[in-house]
Amino acid sequence: MSKLPTTVILExxxxxxxxxxxxxxTMPTDACQFYYExxxxxxxxxxxxxxCCVYCSFGSMPCPPIQLQRKCC
Known part of the structure; x- marks a missing residue:
């Protein structure tokens, strides 16, 4: 069984x-960010x-739910 990450990178x-x-x-932890200007x-x-969000598409790090290997929002 693989171990889930315990540290989430928010930047x-x-x-x-x-x-x-x-x-x-800084990525939000309570919502997906669908738009970014x-x-x-x-x-x-x-x-x-x-x-699921702009961070997963254009960011250096995926959003917190994806980092924790669960479905985003």
Whole structure:
């Protein structure tokens, strides 16, 4: 039986696929983040098909529920 991670990383670097701008953000632990506006180009990012949130699509770390190997929100 595999052991679930006990530490969840809450910081993720989001990178805009349109302009390449990156910013470190703190991920919410109580909700999925479906939208994120790029601070640089103002593009509204949405999760890629099959991903639960913008962090799973464009972040350096997946969201907390996915890190804990459970279904997101």
């Amino acid at each position: 993720s670097i989001l990178t805009c696929p349109h302009c390449g701008f990156s910013k470190q953000e 790029c601070e640089n180009c103002k593009t509204l990012l949405r999760p890629k098909q099959g991903d």
